Amino acid sequence: MIHLRLLFFFSVAFSLLANAAQSQTKPILIAADLTDAPRKLFHAEIDLPVHAGSLALVTPEWIPGAHGPRGPVANIVGIVFTADGKTLPWQRDDVDVYEYHLEMPAGVTTLHAHLDCINTRSSRVSAVLEWESLMLYPADTPVRQIAIQPSVKVLAGWGIGTSLQPLSAYDPAHPAGGTVAYAATTVEVLEDSPIMTGANFHEYTLASEVTPKHFVDFVGAEPADVNVRPEAIAQLSRLVREGFAMYGPPHYTSYHFLVLIPSHGGGGGLEHHESSDNSLPQHSLEQDDFAMIVADILPHEFTHSWNGKYRRPAGLATPDYDTPMRNELLWIYEGLTDYMGNVLSARIGSTTPQQYRDYLALTAAQMDATSGRAWRSIEDTTYEPAMPRPSGNAEAWSSWRRGADYYPEGDLVWLDVDTTIRRLTNNQKNLRDFLLIFLQKGVSGVPTVLPYDLNEVTADLNQIVPYDWAAFFNDRVNRVTPHANLEGIEQGGYKLVYTDTPTEFEKAYLKHRSASPEFWFSLGLALDQDGMVTDVRVGGPADKAKVNPGQKLVAVNGKTFTRDALHAAVAASKGSAQLLDLIVQDDNDLLQVTLDYHGGEQYPMLVRMEGTPDYLADITKPHTSADRSPAK
Numbered sequence: 001m002i003h004l005r006l007l008f009f010f011s012v013a014f015s016l017l018a019n020a021a022q023s024q025t026k027p028i029l030i031a032a033d034l035t036d037a038p039r040k041l042f043h044a045e046i047d048l049p050v051h052a053g054s055l056a057l058v059t060p061e062w063i064p065g066a067h068g069p070r071g072p073v074a075n076i077v078g079i080v081f082t083a084d085g086k087t088l089p090w091q092r093d094d095v096d097v098y099e100y101h102l103e104m105p106a107g108v109t110t111l112h113a114h115l116d117c118i119n120t121r122s123s124r125v126s127a128v129l130e131w132e133s134l135m136l137y138p139a140d141t142p143v144r145q146i147a148i149q150p151s152v153k154v155l156a157g158w159g160i161g162t163s164l165q166p167l168s169a170y171d172p173a174h175p176a177g178g179t180v181a182y183a184a185t186t187v188e189v190l191e192d193s194p195i196m197t198g199a200n201f202h203e204y205t206l207a208s209e210v211t212p213k214h215f216v217d218f219v220g221a222e223p224a225d226v227n228v229r230p231e232a233i234a235q236l237s238r239l240v241r242e243g244f245a246m247y248g249p250p251h252y253t254s255y256h257f258l259v260l261i262p263s264h265g266g267g268g269g270l271e272h273h274e275s276s277d278n279s280l281p282q283h284s285l286e287q288d289d290f291a292m293i294v295a296d297i298l299p300h301e302f303t304h305s306w307n308g309k310y311r312r313p314a315g316l317a318t319p320d321y322d323t324p325m326r327n328e329l330l331w332i333y334e335g336l337t338d339y340m341g342n343v344l345s346a347r348i349g350s351t352t353p354q355q356y357r358d359y360l361a362l363t364a365a366q367m368d369a370t371s372g373r374a375w376r377s378i379e380d381t382t383y384e385p386a387m388p389r390p391s392g393n394a395e396a397w398s399s400w401r402r403g404a405d406y407y408p409e410g411d412l413v414w415l416d417v418d419t420t421i422r423r424l425t426n427n428q429k430n431l432r433d434f435l436l437i438f439l440q441k442g443v444s445g446v447p448t449v450l451p452y453d454l455n456e457v458t459a460d461l462n463q464i465v466p467y468d469w470a471a472f473f474n475d476r477v478n479r480v481t482p483h484a485n486l487e488g489i490e491q492g493g494y495k496l497v498y499t500d501t502p503t504e505f506e507k508a509y510l511k512h513r514s515a516s517p518e519f520w521f522s523l524g525l526a527l528d529q530d531g532m533v534t535d536v537r538v539g540g541p542a543d544k545a546k547v548n549p550g551q552k553l554v555a556v557n558g559k560t561f562t563r564d565a566l567h568a569a570v571a572a573s574k575g576s577a578q579l580l581d582l583i584v585q586d587d588n589d590l591l592q593v594t595l596d597y598h599g600g601e602q603y604p605m606l607v608r609m610e611g612t613p614d615y616l617a618d619i620t621k622p623h624t625s626a627d628r629s630p631a632k
């Protein structure tokens with residue numbers, strides 16, 4: 001469902017650091033106060049240059065990287081506007097709830113705004129400020145033209161990680177807490193430059209021989225969280241080198257991996273041009289099996305600085321955060337990034353080549369067993385972030401709904417591109433040749449956005465090897481396809497099979513993720529830890545037996561339900577004529593259901609197809625030699 005009619009080609013890059021304020025000479029001053037972070041409140045004092053008459057101010061709605069109208073307007077509270085010491089009334093726009101209207105009295109040149117933001121990511125020892133939580137600025141003005149000067153106040157002793165340029169040295173030990181003023185910038189750059197701060201803080205320099213400079217700033221729940229093992233730091237230094245080798249010179253003046261390690265919660269990341277806002281589960285950097293399943297987060301977000309922040313689909317390169325984004329190329333923005341994030345994890349040693357193949361097997365099997373692919377294309381899933389959140393239990397029938405599948409499907413599409421280039425060129429060329437063209441147009445060195453459309457992507461691929469790339473993508477992305485794209489895996493020299501034993505990667509996944517796929521490929525059931533059915537695969541054995549999400553397994557073949565009992569029953573089903581008898585609880589009713597299943601345990605893995613080129617081995621090989629310098 002690519003909206004080709006909506007695609008435009010922008011041939012001119014625009015710099016985020018371009019002289020701000022052609023229409024506005026005085027910057028907005030914004031003083032962020034994060035000292036109430038332990039109470040999950042941020043405060044801001046904002047001074048805006050104004051003149052008499054009607055004024056419309058906005059707070060961001062469409063958040064870059066979130067790909068949807070997810071601005072935190074509902075958490076922005078306690079708003080008071082004053083001018084010349086007098087409180088001014090305001091009115092929310094009756095259509096655009098992100099917009100505030102005021103009348104400026106004659107003679108007023110500065111409007112003061114106070115606001116608070118309820119912030120769920122802060123704690124007693126840490127805070128993450130994504131600036132859309134606190135910013136107000138004039139409506140209907142390109143955000144790269146609005147000058148703004150930020151400062152931040154944090155609790156005494158808290159370290160600060162950010163890509164913003166401080167105007168003077170920061171003293172975290174100052175008894176009144178730390179206040180740092182940063183160089184004037186634009187609303188666009190500020191939105192793109194989060195602050196991560198906390199009592200347990202450590203900054204490490206990465207790949208010190210590389211220019212520009214790279215840092216990783218850890219903020220932890222405990223002091224031990226920021227004392228990161230040297231192997232993990234060395235891997236991040238390798239990531240910098242491998243990123244440069246794959247993508248070429250960057251579009252930043254320095255780069256900060258900001259990494260929050262909260263006391264609870266899963267992993268995730270948000271990309272920015274000169275930094276990334278990452279969360280890693282506690283202890284995930286210490287345990288190899290845990291590290292494996294979150295290994296791609298930092299490589300993914302780092303890749304985005306080139307693919308997503310610099311090269312951006314035209315539909316996502318909007319002039320402000322009120323203009324709706326068009327998501328149809330997210331399978332490139334996120335899909336290519338997801339592919340490279342996992343490839344780089346293997347190249348830097350965060351995962352082994354075997355673990356990479358195990359990851360691919362699980363991804364391909366999950367996509368193949370996604371019920372919703374029967375009605376919905378990959379491209380249609382790119383609209384998921386722009387949709388309202390599903391009401392009720394979002395997990396129920398989620399496979400039938402499909403989620404943000406352009407990430408894992410993108411892995412398979414871009415593996416297919418990589419191996420197709422290798423096949424057509426007898427392994428003389430590969431995806432890197434494309435990336436070094438696609439990601440290296442225009443100016444490097446400073447944050448810049450260079451929009452693209454699909455025609456440019458196919459034209460660049462045709463420079464590497466002539467092929468009908470438009471048809472290639474149309475077949476794989478825009479059409480409804482009953483099975484997952486396994487061509488990349490097979491051209492890579494492997495075949496997806498199912499066995500009765502989980503891979504090491506699946507074991508780690510089963511151990512550390514709450515939603516488990518252990519009965520998904522056999523019975524078509526997803527269960528939580530208590531035996532509650534969280535999802536059912538449409539067309540699978542459980543679906544045919546009319547099992548529903550929300551029901552709870554009570555008994556298996558006449559015995560009380562345990563996971564082990566269900567595993568034993570599934571294993572015994574192989575080659576047996578016996579049916580599988582379950583008792584499920586549905587509200588207060590106990591129901592007997594019978595599954596006609598005889599396939600045994602089913603865990604996906606890749607097996608080598610002997611006699612074919614092993615491109616997956618080539619893909620996971622590092623491009624840079626051994627570390628040139630130890631990380632500090």
Ligand SMILES: [Zn+2]
Pocket residue numbers: 271300304333334337
């Ligand atoms: Zn991403």
